[in-house]
Amino acid sequence: MKRIFAVTCLLTAVFAYYIYTPLPSTISEPWKLMLLxxxxxxxxxxxxxxxxxxxxxxxxxxxxxxxQFELQGPRSSEAVRVRDTSFSGVQVRLFEPTQGEPGQLKRAVVYLHGGGWALGSARMRSYDFLCRRMAEELNAVIVSVDYRLAPDAHFPQQYDDALLAARHFLRPEVLARFSVDPDRVAVSGDSAGGNLAAAVAQQISVDSSASVRFKLQALIYPVLQALDFNTPSYQQNRDVPILYRPLMARFWLEYLDGDPSFVQPMLANNHSALDLTRAAPGREKLNWTRLLPPAFKRDYRPVAPARGTARIIEEVPALLDARAAPLLAEPEVLGRSPRAYVLTCEHDVLRDDGAMYARRLQEAGVPVTHDHYGDGFHGCMIFAFWPTYFSVGERTVAGYIRWLDQNL
CATH class of the missing domain: 1.10.287 (Helix Hairpins)
Known part of the structure; x- marks a missing residue:
């Protein structure tokens, strides 16, 4: 009996040691996040x-x-009809509300899921619940896009899928088929999906052939640049779950089909060093010493090596492509982008990407609502549903849907 007790205590201690991760005192429900x-x-x-x-x-x-745990088939309810189909060859899951008067025009949202351009699906339970809730509470048609993923697809294929599905849905005859008001359509996404949503919004806004454009863009903790992995939020939250700093660099290289050995040089900002003239215009567009509020900057200092690794930019030129990194877009492109909602979380390496984008959009004349959650962490919005429920997840979802309801 004593031996069993000792072994149990040892295993418990090992288990607790593995689970325990030092977390900021202000983060939402820390022990639950440790388990996740x-x-x-x-x-x-x-x-x-x-x-x-x-x-x-x-x-x-x-x-x-x-x-194994998340995928589920399309399941309709009394309030929302759900089905899987394709738009111009791109798989999508459609959520159509059943309420409202016959012939009444509805609002619509094109939604792009997160997952580092490599994980996730519109068929995941979390995104299914989110889009179902949006459809019901907004009485809106939701198009959740299942774009191709790495390692089978690399930039610009994910972007191309998102753009192709968006253009298909924005065709007047398609909007009419779904009884959607062409003046009330938004594009939205979280994390890597926020990246795609911003890039698609930019492209549609400058497309002279587009007869219908997005009214709004709603970006949830978006990833928007890969030139500076030492912004204050990258420095502050480098070891905060669930998106660690090296993991974000790995996701970028997987997306852009870069050599995995570039992770460490990129984390040191060697790919955007001062002697690399090709990176200079990009560096200025994400100059966080100018673009971030004092509360975000605190006492952090820029990391700008005098000499860098030119090979990275040469072999991964998409690092400087605004379709991959929307924060690098020119002011005239940003100025034509739709009204924006940007959600950021304090305990997230991507916090400053969203904050800088909000600032650049505002400087270009675009109305922006920036919602910041001081106890939030990356990915928290999809953790608003059983079995991974967080209170901050519920608050972010409620605030996000409320903004859409008031502005779309």
């Missing part, structure tokens, strides 16, 4: 192991794990 992060780290570790053995790509392991 421990699960994510376990799957990541397994993926890295089988990848190192040459058995399977680590992203496929992550997607397999997510799919």
């Amino acid at each position: 992060d421990a699960t994510f780290r376990s799957v990541m570790g397994l993926g890295n192991l089988v990848h190192s053995l040459g058995l399977i790509h680590h992203v496929r392991v992550l997607n397999f794990a997510v799919n």
